[in-house]
Amino acid sequence: MEWNPGAEDATAALDIELDRMAWWGLAPDMETALVYAHAADQVAQFEMELPPPHNLTRGRLALFVARGAFGYSQFLQRLLAVAQGSAALNAARSPDN
CATH class of the missing domain: 1.20.5 (Single alpha-helices involved in coiled-coils or other helix-helix interfaces)
Structure with missing residues (x-):
């Protein structure tokens, strides 16, 4: 996704969630993960364009x-x-x- 590597805490939390999903037998395959990642990326880009609260x-x-x-x-x-x-x-x- 070419996301900034400076988000280590968020990435670590994501890794924990993926481990939990794998333990449950629900780990997404790459195609599924990319669908969700692209949706998350679109939301993040939209939010960055919102005006800041004053x-x-x-x-x-x-x-x-x-x-x-x-x-x-x-x-x-x-x-x-x-x-x-x-x-x-x-x-x-x-x-x-």
């Missing part, structure tokens, strides 16, 4: 970032669940089934 103290900025990281991760999980449910319903309604 007139925030350091403490309020930290709270804004923490809430944003949590809120948007939850939003993405729920959005993915809706998309997966819709795809499953469409597949079930397909004349091929």
Whole structure:
């Protein structure tokens, strides 16, 4: 993905999650990992283009970032669940089934 190697903590957390997924028997293959990586890259690029919040103290900025990281991760999980449910319903309604 040509991501900056300066994100060691995030990379270490990703490695831990991949190890956990492998232990569960859910490790993604390279094609699957790349689908998710490309989606994450698009979101990250979009977020970097957003205007920064103004007139925030350091403490309020930290709270804004923490809430944003949590809120948007939850939003993405729920959005993915809706998309997966819709795809499953469409597949079930397909004349091929």
